Amino acid sequence: MSAVAGTHAQDHHHGPARGISRWLLTTNHKDIGSMYLIFSFTMFLLGGTMAMVIRAELFQPGLQIVQPEFFNQMTTMHGLIMVFGAVMPAFVGLANWMVPLMIGAPDMALPRMNNWSFWLLPCAFLILVSTLFMEGGAPNFGWTFYAPLSTTYGPPSTTFFIFAIHIMGVSSIMGAINVIATVLNMRAPGMTLMKMPMFVWTWLITAFLLIAVMPVLAGVVTMMLMDINFGTSFFNAAGGGDPVLFQHVFWFFGHPEVYIMILPAFGAISHIIPAFSRKKLFGYASMVYAVGAIALLSFLVWAHHMFTVGVPVAGQLFFMYATLLIAVPTGVKVFNWVATMFRGSLTFEAPMLFAIAFVILFTIGGFSGLMLAIAPADFQYHDTYFVVAHFHYVLVPGAIFGIFASAYFWLPKWTGHMYDETLAKTHFWLSFVGMNLAFFPMHFLGLAGMPRRIPDYALQFADFNMVSSVGAFMFGATQLLFLLIVVKCVKGGEKAAAKPWDGAEGLEWTLPSPAPYHTFSTPPEVK
Amino acid sequence: MAEQQASKPTPQRSNTRVIGWCVASVIGMFAFGFAMVPLYDVFCDITGINGKTSGRYESTERTAADMTRTIKVQFLAQNGPGMPWVFRPVERSVEVHPGEATTVNFYAENPTDKDMVGQAVPSLSPSEGTLYFHKTECFCFNQQPLSAGENTHMPLVFIVDQDLPSHITKLTLSYTLYDQGEPQAAVTSTTNTTIIDNG
Secondary structure: OHHHHHHHHOOOOOOOOOOHHHHHHOOOHHHHHHHHHHHHHHHHHHHHHHHHHHHHHOOOOOOOOOOHHHHHHHHHHHHHHHHHHHHHHHHHHHHHHHHHHHHOOOOOOOHHHHHHHHHHHHHHHHHHHHHHHOOOOOOOOOOOOOOOOOOOOOOOOHHHHHHHHHHHHHHHHHHHHHHHHHHHHOOOOOOOHHHOOHHHHHHHHHHHHHHHHHHHHHHHHHHHHHHHHOOOOOOOHHHOOOHHHHHHHHHHHHHHHHHHOOHHHHHHHHHHHHHHHOOOOOOHHHHHHHHHHHHHHHHHOHHHHOHHHOOOHHHHHHHHHHHHHHHHHHHHHHHHHHHHHOOOOOOOOHHHHHHHHHHHHHHHHHHHHHHHHOHHHHHHHOOEHHHHHHHHHHHHHHHHHHHHHHHHHHHHHHHOEOOOHHHHHHHHHHHHHHHHHHHHHHHHHHHOOOEOOOOOOOHHHHHHHHHHHHHHHHHHHHHHHHHHHHHHHHHOOOEOOOOOOOOOOOHHHHOOOOOOOOOOOOOOOOO | OOHHHHOOOOHHHHHHHHHHHHHHHHHHHHHHHHHHHHHHHHHHHHHOHHHOOOOEOOOOOOOOOOOOOOEEEEEEEEEOOOOOOEEEEOOOEEEEOOOOEEEEEEEEEOOOOOOEEEEEEEEEEOHHHHHHEEEEEEHHHOOEEEOOOOEEEEEEEEEEOOOOOOOOOEEEEEEEEEEOOOOOOOOOOOOHHHHHHHO
């Protein structure tokens, strides 16, 4: 470790530039990683505020607070902001910070492109959020923007929405190219692919998924743009097009997209559970192959989102079995995490609490996914709150708890200070209880037939909706506590050791805390 | 995977190579998104899913009708958004034997004071029967111009295939008639009007 620290002394132009230009012009992976994370949290609060509006309206039956038109804009923008603004940038931020540190590289392979891909994001979301103030309102057709709702019947701001999607797509693709180039070319000598940390592996596979499907998303919104403004008929039956085609192209992107949002969390959890179990990760190779298998299968299951539009029986069977097959590699991963904890010497610091909750609650979300995958049953669940419950169970305690666990795990390395453990545990328990209160009753609501994306509901759904809203307010308010914890940790606190967690492994812990501005200028040797 | 380590060119060169491959994949996948449009049409044509009936049927060797089976064919006609025409089938349903050619008519009338062009788009239910429903002549193959106040009977000649699965006894053919605008503009811009009407 001291050898690594010593190399920095010879670096003449070390340390960041001063003022705003440091952030505008930086090519440093740590700065860019921090900006991604801050941006992501800002979007998380914005998207969360919209969720609060939705839950406030659904607190009681009837229309109280907002009009249905605005409610539809809220559900749409909440989905878009959380998916593209909160979850994806958070993982890109984690990749920027951690991938070079984990593979012993001095920076990302393409630092200037890295800067560009970050600064495109605020532009994209400025455009997207500005649609709220335009005439006709923001997009109101749901985050899946099905044609013809988004083409023939969409508000005038749809064109701005399309442009925003294009820009954030370019940003994601550049981020993915950067990760691939970094991982393939900049690993420390001796680090073969099968010695790479799991987070790096999962991000490499995620980056391939991004390269494969973000262009398809760009393609589908381009077709929308042409249908709306240039008189083509991709999705317009009057001109020989087909609205169902939209759903095929969209979900060809959309299903791999949901794995893009979860695979990096799988990787981070595969570091955190071994660290706090003080054991090596059980079944490293099977973990790698499982992630690869999930990624490949994700291209073969898209039509399970579309059973009700009329898929022939053979197609329904194929997509049903292919979807059920994904449970096998996912099961391998869950088994390995549990086996890692088995007979481990466990302690329950905040990252571990979030990681264990991740394993349990993500599995619940996976099981409701299996229920939805069964084609004949899906007709009952389709477009009900059961679907909402399912994907919030995989995204909130899945992706978001994965991000929280990673943040607490690596905060000491980023800031050089320990976070406040008591506050962090409070954050965990309030989030855990709030999140379950908010989303578990949605299963029952969906099974009882409450449709999603509707601002009003029948009286018999009132009690569960009230519970759900209370849980949502609790979860939402708790996230301000997270902000407080992070700010406190950045400003000061107990000094963090180079390796604050005794069970943790990996190159990042050989560096001092906080990690110096330039690291691994000479690559470490990996045995 | 191991040779990646063994023969390592300079980082700059291998970065360029990685970028090259990635950009090529991005362009390829963008093109694939668009390629899904014709692929989807071909796929629907071959499998008959989605109720898309195919184009003009050239009759083949088998002409003898299967008199032992009777299939009820129902007709629906509806207007697309903003289409003012009167549009209805002359016969609501007919009973046919597989293999025999049947002619039915649809009535269309343009009650407005402008010359207009309409285009009918067919859809067959159940979609499983789509492959076995052949049209030898159909008004839906062409656009239908009607001047102000004019009306017409539009013919459809169809044959239900002898190979129609035995559990299907009823087929429903639905036409949606879309406004294609003024006669001269109809060929170049087919959809503008509908979009603007509902935007």
